[in-house]
Amino acid sequence: MRVRTQQPHQPRTGVRRAIIALVATCAVGAVATPIALAAASADRAPAATAGEDRLLPTPEAPRISDSPYAGFQLCGDPAADPVVTTGTPTLAATLESVAPPGTVEPTQPGPRRKVTFEVDTTAGQPVLHQQLTSDTSHDAALQLTEGTLADGAYRWRVRVKDGATSSAWTAWCSFTVKRG
Template identity: 55%
Template sequence: MRLFDKTPGTWSRVAVALAAAVVVGAVAAPLSTADPKPEGSQAAAGGAPDRLLATPEVPRVSDGSYSGFQFCGIPDSPPQVTTDRPSLAATLESVAPPGSVEPPEDAARSGRKVVFEVTEADGRPVLTENTRTEASHTAVYQIPEAKLSSGDYRWRVRVQDGPAISQWTAWCDFSVRLAD
């Protein structure tokens, strides 16, 4: 088929192809000029300046694996759980800017290191747990049995991927109310 063939339907196919090219260009142009450093991202401490590791977001607490999560940071309404084994979770963001290439040694590393820190409301340490997550967007930790009793606590989390380390999340206050 020649581009300027005069058979019926040829011009409509050419018009559709041109319109599609214009739409793709209009969508791609803003993306190609977007800032590769998302707002709120911190340069990794001790890492290369082109490696970013955003602070985990949306900290939340749950009574357990099959319960819904309560979000942290709601004024005058901290999460409340009825178990001594609550689950803590946060959303992880991208480790490197779009288009960057990870060094070959990164391929051998298994997941990201995630550090959960739990204290009593007054700051007395309860536990610090280093875990690994294979999940690309979520870190979850269930507190072991008998570590918490009824009372007020707070927790925070940060993530490390190779030399890149995020900032800690804000403290997430929560209460444990166990049945007597």
């Protein structure tokens, strides 16, 4: 009498190859993505010149919004300046390039970066000069309080300070407050 033993189910060769190809693709992506991100970050950071004290790059992507939950309008659009419809807009900038390439964020809380916002009329009359500390090294945002701005044309800029070093100011971002 012949006893038949069951063979464990084996996937087809084509399915096995597809699984191996998928795993290999994921592994390559996992290695290539951090390298590409580091290269992109290094491309954004300005090169330091000999004897230059300033180690911090200028904050990037200044933007303005009607509120913290509304979409942002980027500054520097040649077609038109941003228009906000509230007296309490949110000003924001990206600081992620502040940490020099290759540095690691501290695991313990330490001194935070000081971020200074300036708002002027387009004629250059100061409206607000406020310094705050950023809870992250990636972004800084300031929501203006009611009564700070009336309808009209304004401009704002931002810079960051970390210890004794400061970045340059961003370019002025012109915007208009127009409450309907």
